[in-house]
Amino acid sequence: MSRVAACIAVTLAIVVGAAPPSIGAQQRSAAETDLVRRIDSLLSAMPDTPDYQRQVFLAKAARQEEWERRVGTRDVPLSKVAVGPFSVLAPPDQMEEATELYRRAWSRYASSVGEASPLLDDIILGFQISRREFRIRNSTTHQSVRVRPWTSAEDREIRAAGAIAMVLGRLMPPDLLGWSGAMPSLGDRPGKRPTFSWPAFYEVAYRGLATQPARAASLCFGGDLDACLMALGLDEDATWEDLYTLGEIQIIVRGVPLSTQVQQDARWSCLSEQKYDACVALVAERPGVSIPLKSPVRISLLLTALDAGGDGAFSRLISGDDRSISERLEHASGMGIHELVSAWRARVMESRPDVTAGLPLTVIVSLLWIALMSFFSLRSTRWRIG
Numbered sequence: 001m002s003r004v005a006a007c008i009a010v011t012l013a014i015v016v017g018a019a020p021p022s023i024g025a026q027q028r029s030a031a032e033t034d035l036v037r038r039i040d041s042l043l044s045a046m047p048d049t050p051d052y053q054r055q056v057f058l059a060k061a062a063r064q065e066e067w068e069r070r071v072g073t074r075d076v077p078l079s080k081v082a083v084g085p086f087s088v089l090a091p092p093d094q095m096e097e098a099t100e101l102y103r104r105a106w107s108r109y110a111s112s113v114g115e116a117s118p119l120l121d122d123i124i125l126g127f128q129i130s131r132r133e134f135r136i137r138n139s140t141t142h143q144s145v146r147v148r149p150w151t152s153a154e155d156r157e158i159r160a161a162g163a164i165a166m167v168l169g170r171l172m173p174p175d176l177l178g179w180s181g182a183m184p185s186l187g188d189r190p191g192k193r194p195t196f197s198w199p200a201f202y203e204v205a206y207r208g209l210a211t212q213p214a215r216a217a218s219l220c221f222g223g224d225l226d227a228c229l230m231a232l233g234l235d236e237d238a239t240w241e242d243l244y245t246l247g248e249i250q251i252i253v254r255g256v257p258l259s260t261q262v263q264q265d266a267r268w269s270c271l272s273e274q275k276y277d278a279c280v281a282l283v284a285e286r287p288g289v290s291i292p293l294k295s296p297v298r299i300s301l302l303l304t305a306l307d308a309g310g311d312g313a314f315s316r317l318i319s320g321d322d323r324s325i326s327e328r329l330e331h332a333s334g335m336g337i338h339e340l341v342s343a344w345r346a347r348v349m350e351s352r353p354d355v356t357a358g359l360p361l362t363v364i365v366s367l368l369w370i371a372l373m374s375f376f377s378l379r380s381t382r383w384r385i386g
Helices: 003-018 025-045 049-072 090-120 153-169 173-181 198-211 215-221 224-233 246-254 261-271 276-283 296-308 312-316 325-333 337-350 357-376 381-385
Strands: 080-081 085-091 125-127 143-147
Touching: 049 153, 080 090, 085 090, 090 153, 090 261, 090 296, 090 312, 125 153, 143 153, 143 198, 173 296, 173 325, 198 215, 198 296, 198 337, 215 224, 224 337, 246 261, 246 276, 261 276, 296 312, 312 325, 325 337
Parallel strands: 085 125, 125 143
Antiparallel strands: 080 085
């Protein structure tokens, strides 16, 4: 290439570089700017951004304000009265019913709680009947019963007893509360609630004991008290082999969700190679597996202990920080653990549900259908002609 041609090429390159951007380039730049602006506006609507959370909060507040404007929700004035060791808050026109409800509920606990009453002196219970949204705005209320005007008297009593049960449950040591699952709601009304004198609750325990697929539960059902202790989670020396046979623990393993290759290998070893240790490795961390008998069955044992202990049983149950669960049950009931479990098992076995319940009604309905079909068949032309 000659020098003239080279100079011309350099000059053209400089001119092109210095020229303003084309219309297409300008349009692309404008489109990119608009896109960035739109992206920035959309980011504020993402669920994990402060702007979005603020918008959600404001929307909820607006909906709440609109609801209160429509239904007329208001903070009602409250009166306070002492019932047993508690203080009860309720609207003045409902205080008489609230007092009577909590008085009857407390009478169910008074004998067994006994010396623990001073621990309840600062507890405040609430009660309100309202057609509107419930509002007992008092930060010191530990537990409240809120019902509709059409709630039955029986259900109101159950809720009052349940409120006291929840308060007492918070006084239970963590290990005991974790073992039982709850403080029983005591009472004397037949129904679907745990009570001292309601045999149907022990029927629930019977069903749990009879249907639990575990070696220890089966032996307990047959009368082995040591097996009962293991099935109830009260024998610290119990091994997995004491609780479940290989077949029983394999049933549990089949329902375990797998998330790692290690778990898949362990499941293969458990189910295909019949290795008991591999089965245990999969179920050991699953809640409730190490105690075959479930919470309703264990609560029935706690009920038996409180019932047998009488005055001050609950106070003895929660006293002492270094006691095991078995020792707490013994201290509360005044019985040795084997004697207590024996009394519990006898009560559970006596509460076996009537397996023939409902059979007479079935027979009656069947006979009625047979009579009805016979009546219509005899009226048919074919039957009458013969």
